[in-house]
Amino acid sequence: MLFLVRMDVRLPPSMPKEEADALKATEKAYSQGLQRQGKWPHLYRVVGEYANYSIFDVADNDELHTLLSSLPLFPYMEIHVTPLARHPSSIH
Template structure:
């Protein structure tokens, strides 16, 4: 199942720099592990914002929720999830 996910990051401005650096390093490692596993095939930064658009390829909405909840930045995220379906006008290879 494919899901389009927008994530907006809202780190507190007074967050300790060491804590911030640790969170970001753990977030990068976790997200890259999911990308390498194939369940996070697309990740784009939104220009001018501390936000991203992503596409997840997972077996269920529950699996997606578990992956998102595992993000170290999850407590600081606003997340919007949209389920995706194949469009009937899509050109299919073949």
């Protein structure tokens, strides 16, 4: 199943820089692992915001929930999920 996911990150301004940097490094490693597995095939930055749009290709809602809630930055994110279906006019 394909899902379009928007993630907005809101780290607390009081978080020490070293802690934020370590959290971001852990997040990067985790997300790149999911990309290599093919579960996170597309990741796009939203220009001018600490946010992204991503496409996930997972078995079902439960798998997506598990992957998203396992993100190290999850406690600091606002996430919006849109299930996707093939469009009848698509040539793919």
